[in-house]
Amino acid sequence: MERRDEAAIAFFGTWMVTGLYLDGWSHIHRKPETFFTPWHGVLYSGFAVACVYFVARGVLTGQRVQVDRSVNAGFVLFAIAAGGDFAWHQIFGIERSLAALLSPTHLALMTGGILMLSGPIRSARGRTTAGFRDFMPTLVCCTLVVAVVLFFLQYASALREVGLFRGENEFVKSFTVMSVLITNVLLLGVAFFMRKNWRTPRFTFAFMFTTVAIAQAGLDGFYARHFITAFVGGIVADFLADRDGKVFGLVVPAVMWTTWVVVMAVFGQVRWDVNIWTGTIFLASLTGLGLATLLRSEPVTTASSPEPLPARDPL
Secondary structure (H helix, E strand, O other): OOHHHHHHHHHHHHHHHHHHHHHHHHHHOOOOOOOOOHHHHHHHHHHHHHHHHHHHHHHHHOOOOOOOHHHHHHHHHHHHHHHHHHHHHHHHOOOOOHHHHHOHHHHHHHHHHHHHHOHHHHHHOOOOOOOHHHHHHHHHHHHHHHHHHHHHOHHHOOOOOOOHHHOOOHHHHHHHHHHHHHHHHHHHHHHHHHHHHOOOOOOHHHHHHHHHHHHHHHOOOOOHHHHHHHHHHHHHHHHOOOOOHHHHHHHHHHHHHHHHHHHHHHOOOOOOOHHHHHHHHHHHHHHHHHHHHHHOOOOOOOOOOOOOOOOOOOO
């Protein structure tokens, strides 16, 4: 895939994901429910303009745009799911709350979108980065994939204002701890993937973590406290990007979720026993260490492609 095609996917992907989050905001704030909304218009117009762009580019150059099969599969799946979503709404009505996130047609749209957005990521694997600007399409696509996944897991996101932090009920506390661990695994998992494939430019993780936090906060009202948590975690991740994977996996979540607890306490949202919040931070760090061990993620230090896997020992 050519660089300009990667940049185009990043641009149109941003357009579409903006529409996705606007649609999520409209559901949460009880805006009029119909298929023909401005929010759907933003989402589907991004897809339509992307189609026009790639067809026109192919016609003008006389060459077929080179993308991998997964991008093509994502395009077909998204187009089919868009038509299916309209039919689904006519038959079963407009979904609300959790049902909207688990609707089969919405999940098909999610899958198709991720397949398309991840095309530039696969194309850039092993490529040497020449700075933040050169790396931007890859970074944007990684950020968009995280944003899409966390959108559909927003019921278990620690970056949303869902009122869980005030609860004294044991189930509410347990659910909040789970949301921290799920969010932690998603952010760190993608960070480890990026460390393993590229020498990430400065502010890579600050950009990704903070952008995702802004998108999540936008669903509720742009509360600044989550921006602080994500930005601090991203800055620490950038500072440790060239360090040992286990150090990265231990320290980044420790600092990020300590910041989360402190910020929540300052805003009067957390009234937990000291064992619960310290244990949550400990589990997040332990999870990061586990990811580092399982993925064997070490930062890229040379421009060469990853070495092939060693041959299996004979039985």
